[in-house]
Amino acid sequence: MNQEEAGKYLERIGYTGPIRREKETLSGLIRAHLEKVPFENLDVCELGQVPSLEEEELFEKVVGRRRGGYCFELNTLFLALLRTLGFTAYPVAVRVLWNRDILPPVSHMALVARLPDGKYLCDVGYGGPGPKGVLRLEDSVQEIFGERFRVREISEDLLVERFRSGVWKAVLQFHDQPFRLLDFRVLNFYCAANPAVLFSHERVVNLCTPGGSKALTGMELVIRERGETVSRRLENEEELRMCLEEEFGIYRACQRRIVNHSPVETQAEN
DSSP, X not given: OOHHHHHHHHHHHTOOSOOOSSHHHHHHHHHHHHHHSOXXXXXXXXXXXXXXXXXXXXXXXXXXXXXXXXXXHHHHHHHHHHHHTTOEEEEEEEEEOTTOSSOOOXXXXXXXXXXXXXXXXEOSSOOSSXXXXXXXXXXXXXXXXXXXXXXXXXXXXXXXXXXXXXEEEEEEEEOOOOOOGGGHHHHHHHHHHOTTSGGGTSOEEEEEETTEEEEEETTEEEEEETTEEEEEEOOSHXXXXXXXXXXXXXXXXXXXXXXXXXXXXXXXXX
């Protein structure tokens, strides 16, 4: 990614703040991204496609066509942006523990950025209850946009927990070891093509808002705003199209593809 493309990317996410190699800039970039670029799997569940992870194609999709994507797409492109802006960052392979009783396999890609004062978890591709800003990777309790998170070391891994309903709940677990981007191609194919994975057959679209979030799973829209939750079921394709355009800024260029797989996994609560 060159400087001109980085400028267009910043326009796409609406970031107008200073560009400095510091926590405040990183936090601002992440939050702007989460509020403008939706987590979505429409190409996977409606067209049956395995998303490309080539930077040029991701740029055209997210910036050019103003679409979103899922973790492998969004964090791959965000990594390119961070590096162009002068940050030192690398991808890590992550286990998603939210609402899981047993240790699951690695199925998620996140980023770690090195700043002068330490390392920070950066994730613009998790549509669930993860941090909506930067999380410092040290044993501590941190508040991020009104939500409390805790980082702990367990064996050789880092565990990220979220305080919810009076208890700490595990969210993410990973080994702080740089991965090559090509290592995620197999996971990308697995998540897109395996009928046992929710994303291969169930529509999932999430977007942060300044006061909450919007989530579309299948035909069920849930909007959480400043402590209140409103949900409604979309009745037809026209309502779905309008919802994607008005709530998530997605103008659908694909036809719905009915897939008769039964859900095996449940969507992580937003």
